Amino acid sequence: MSIAKGKLLQMPNDTGSENTQLKDVQAKDAQPKDAQPKDAQAESAKRESRKQRPILLLGGTSEARRLAELLIREGYRVISSLAGVTSEPVLPKGEVRIGGFGGVDGMVEFIKAENVLAIADASHPFAAQITRNGFEAAKATELSYVRVERKPWKPLGNERWTRVADVEAAVRALSKNSRAFVAIGRKDLEKFAVRDDLSILARSIEEPEMELPENWKFIQGRPPFSYDDEYSLMAQAKVDTLVVKNSGGKAVSAKLQVARDRRMRVIMIERPELPDIRKVRKIEQVVQFLPRP
Ligand code: NAP
Secondary structure (H helix, E strand, O other), rough: OOOOOOOOOEOOOOOOOOEHHHHHHHHHHOOOOOOOOHHHHHHHHHHHHHHHEEEEEOOOOOOHHHHHHHHHOOOOEEEEEOOOOOOOOOOOOOEEEEOOHHHHHHHHHHHHHOOOOEEOOOOOOOOHHHHHHHHHHHHHHEEEEEEEEOOOOOOOOOOOEEOOOOOOHHHHHOOOOOEEEEEEEOHHHHHHHHHHOOEEEEOOOOOOOOOOOEEEEEEEEOOOOOHHHHHHHHHHHHOOEEEEEEOOOOOOHHHHHHHHHHOOOOEEEOOOOOOOOOOEEOOOOOOOOOOOO
């Protein structure tokens, strides 16, 4: 098996409940001949499956994990790719590689080395760069490319939304002295630091790399979050404005319901522009755009 230089390739077992790094897999491959026949059969089945051309699944979302499971059930070999930005990522079933490819060229190299069959993109709606790269790499290698993207949120009525194009615009849109709950991940948090009039409650899976200004509070958290927890968090911190990316999906929508019920202002950062790519809404629709396994 070939591995792109400097990359970690994990080989989960069949159940996906335990992940084994490449060196462990090699150690198992070298088991003595008197190993249990059942184990030997399982190992040989795994080796066989690795000869199959894989789907490169651009991941980092819960849909991507569900899609990996679905594709494996459909008989595909799947290599999920994660950016490596989360220190303890929830790993999908199937094989996993972690870390950037090194742009389009790096991805093309990986595709060729692994003899990839097609690309399925289930990365986050705001992960625009990896989507652009995946699309370009698919064009360069003449592979099928399909992206699954959840529906954006829409206001249901009574909401106080201000829609903005990007994080910079969200920073500008905040009213003077507002108490904002900024729930956009850690990547762009430091952009809010230019506003020293604001009181900010920030939340992300990983701690921010920046030093927190005095008027900021940070809490670490991984979705999903319940309505009750979101309500008490926002009530206790007396936030009046929610800043959020229009990610869509149920796992993070409780905070929007709370904002509506508390009559809070919402600064909604809309999704970045993407090239004209093939998009589906549901993971079940992906298979119809992939070559057969
Ligand atoms: P991004 O801006 O689109 O990508 C920046 C660079 O990170 C890419 O050029 C690529 O580096 C690397 N990268 C991103 N996703 C990758 C993946 N799945 N596999 C391998 N390399 C990847 O991405 P981002 O917004 O930083 O998001 C990073 C990851 O977190 C994505 O997998 C995304 O699905 C997930 N995520 C993002 C958000 C969000 O709000 N942005 C929210 C939840 C989850 P190279 O050019 O070196 O290949």
